[in-house]
Amino acid sequence: NAGVTQTPKFQVLKTGQSMTLQCAQDMNHNSMYWYRQDPGMGLRLIYYSASEGTTDKGEVPNGYNVSRLNKREFSLRLESAAPSQTSVYFCASRQGPEETQYFGPGTRLLVL
Amino acid sequence: EDQVTQSPEALRLQEGESSSLNCSYTVSGLRGLFWYRQDPGKGPEFLFTLYSAGEEKEKERLKATLTKKESFLHITAPKPEDSATYLCAVRGSQGNLIFGKGTKLSVKP
Numbered sequence: 001n002a003g004v005t006q007t008p009k010f011q012v013l014k015t016g017q018s019m020t021l022q023c024a025q026d027m028n029h030n031s032m033y034w035y036r037q038d039p040g041m042g043l044r045l046i047y048y049s050a051s052e053g054t055t056d057k058g059e060v061p062n063g064y065n066v067s068r069l070n071k072r073e074f075s076l077r078l079e080s081a082a083p084s085q086t087s088v089y090f091c092a093s094r095q096g097p098e099e100t101q102y103f104g105p106g107t108r109l110l111v112l
Numbered sequence: 113e114d115q116v117t118q119s120p121e122a123l124r125l126q127e128g129e130s131s132s133l134n135c136s137y138t139v140s141g142l143r144g145l146f147w148y149r150q151d152p153g154k155g156p157e158f159l160f161t162l163y164s165a166g167e168e169k170e171k172e173r174l175k176a177t178l179t180k181k182e183s184f185l186h187i188t189a190p191k192p193e194d195s196a197t198y199l200c201a202v203r204g205s206q207g208n209l210i211f212g213k214g215t216k217l218s219v220k221p
Contacts, residue, residue, distance in 0.1 A: 045209075
């Protein structure tokens with residue numbers, strides 16, 4: 001039981017390049033989330049998926065897109081990376097609305 | 113607007129020196145206050161959930177308490193391995209977690 005896994009662990013991009021961050025959970029959770037963590041800003045919600053087939057914007061969605069591929073997987077795509085998207089990205093999941101949220105190990109992204 | 117404020121930003125303790133971390137919150141209808149621990153280069157690790165004023169939960173040297181406006185994370189006789197950033201969060205209206213900026217705890221031997 002690996003919990004929440006994320007790939008890659010670290011990535012360097014040039015401005016304008018695109019990439020997809022992958023997240024998978026093996027806990028049969030319904031809801032999945034993408035956060036970014038920046039120094040002095042705390043964790044902020046980018047997008048979330050309350051259940052398979054649904055996605056919604058969070059606090060900071062601009063410049064990102066998401067896909068809930070199936071119940072296990074939730075990907076985050078940067079179509080044209082910008083230096084402001086340099087951050088650490090965390091995926092999280094939970095079973096239901098009142099349940100605990102569990103986090104993955106993070107993806108560290110540097111955009112030059 | 114739902115908001116979480118943690119203090120202090122950083123705390124340095126000697127091993128064995130007990131202290132408390134503060135989390136003040138503003139939320140319309142509390143549906144859970146959460147404490148997480150985050151080690152450098154790792155994802156947040158769940159510690160506690162508190163739901164109502166007066167509730168307390170303990171785990172090893174950590175004890176979390178909740179009032180109507182704030183939560184405290186008490187650390188009794190800390191050890192160097194307790195060094196980490198401690199995050200507080202409340203559940204927002206979309207079901208997501210709204211986080212404070214964290215308190216970075218350093219415990220020196």
